[in-house]
Amino acid sequence: MISREEAVRTALSIAALQQDDGGVPWPEGHVDAWNHVECLMAMTVAGLTEPVRRGYEWLARHQRPDGSWPMKLAGGVATELGGESNHAAYVAAGVWHHHLVTGDRGHAERYWPMVKAALDYVVGLQTERGEIVWERDAHGRAAAYALLTGCASIHQGLRCGVLLADHLGDPQPHWELAADRLAHVLSAHPEAFADKSRFSMDWYYPVLGGAVRGRQAFELLDREWSTFVVAGLGIRCVSDQPWVTGAETCELVLALDAVGDRTRAAALFADMQHLRHEDGSYWTGWQFANRKHFPHERSGYTAAAVVLAADALQRFSPGSGLFRDIAGTSVSDPEVCGCVERPSFRSAPPG
Structure with a gap:
């Protein structure tokens, strides 16, 4: 474990x-909305009010009229113009998390129009079956496929948006329906998503994002444990390297904590501390065959995941339950998506 003081140092x-701006x-210098929000969440836990304020102003300034953000910005200029659905959805998780940690209703009210536009953009990309395609390109064309990791993160964003909407007295039932349909596809239809099974994120994200809980969550996590977990070090980014x-290790910690498996969560969190730098930052990864940091960088998004995992395990802030408390019921009626039987994750291709 790391102490509260060490977590604050990481946020710094x-x-x-x-x-x-x-x-x-x-580390490459560009900004995207998802990683930006993750970093704001970590700094919120640490009480870094001014950097967080500036970060939310950045989001508001760069949101486009359709509710999306450019895929990448460098120096405040969009360098990749497509708008990713999971980037937009995660903003709702960030604003709801800020409310949980600070209780600042004024902040929530100020950024509610931003959240509302973002999630309406997201649900506009939902297919008839229920998955949400990964982007709308620079010409406004929706992508032809969906990504499992992205949709699992979107599920969390939609659930957070529903809670925020209810809290502010502006309910959005179409978001809740979209989240229910998405949860069903995530739990029952692996064929709905492009095959990215070599990436560990596609393994644990349905649990992290709240779409899968209970017995199915444990079955899912146990299925690929030996594929991705490296004893004493953390988890692989991809299965074949x-x-x-x-x-990724800290996100799996959050997923395990969300289903009450705190023993394995704490052990994994301890295992990845070899990546901590003396200044409180974290190396992105470790290539254990060559015994070198790879890539040779310390990344803000890694530090952010560490702070959020530490908060979940040690309850530093009132927002520590963000990943535990956002699960919802999925739609199981076959008429909703046209399925007759509900295939389980066991029917998905191996990682």
Whole structure:
């Protein structure tokens, strides 16, 4: 475990990366809304009010009229113009998390129009079956396929948006219906998504995002445990490379904590601490065959995942239950999506 003081130091390493315009970049220098929000959430846990304020102003400033954000921005200029659905949805998780941690209703009210436009953009990309395609391109054309990891994150964003809407007295029942339909597809229809099964995120994200709970969650996590978990180091980013990554390990920690498996969660969190730098930041990953940090960088999004995992395990803030408490009921009526039987995750291709 790390102490509260160590978690704050890690959050300060994120604040040190923040650009003058408020964006929190990748090591390569670009900013995207999803990783930016993750970093704001970590700094919110640490009580870094001013960097968080500037970060939400960045989001509001760069949201487009359709509710989306450019896929990548560098120096405040869009360099990739497509709008990813999971980027837009995660903004709702960030604003709801901010409310849970701070109780600041004024902040929630200020950014409610931003959240509302973002989630309406997201549900506009939902297919008849229920999955949500991954982007709308620069010409406004919806993508032809959906991504499982992205949809699992979207599920969390929609659930957070529903809670925020109810809290502010502006219910959005179409978001709840969209989340229910999406949860059903995530839990029952692996064929709805492009095959990215070599990536560990496609393994645990349905649990992390709240779409899968109970016995099915444990079956899902146990199925690929030996594929991705490397004892004493963390989890692989991809199944076919000797490379563990801190962010993915901490997200699995959050998923395990969300289903009450705190023993394995705490052990994995301890295992990945070899990535901690003396200044509180974290190396992105470790190539354990070559015994080198890979890539040779310390990333804000890794530090953010560490802070959120530490908060979940040790209850530093009132927002520590964000990943535990957002599960909802999925739609199981076959007439809703046209399925006759509900295939389980066991029918998905192996990772």
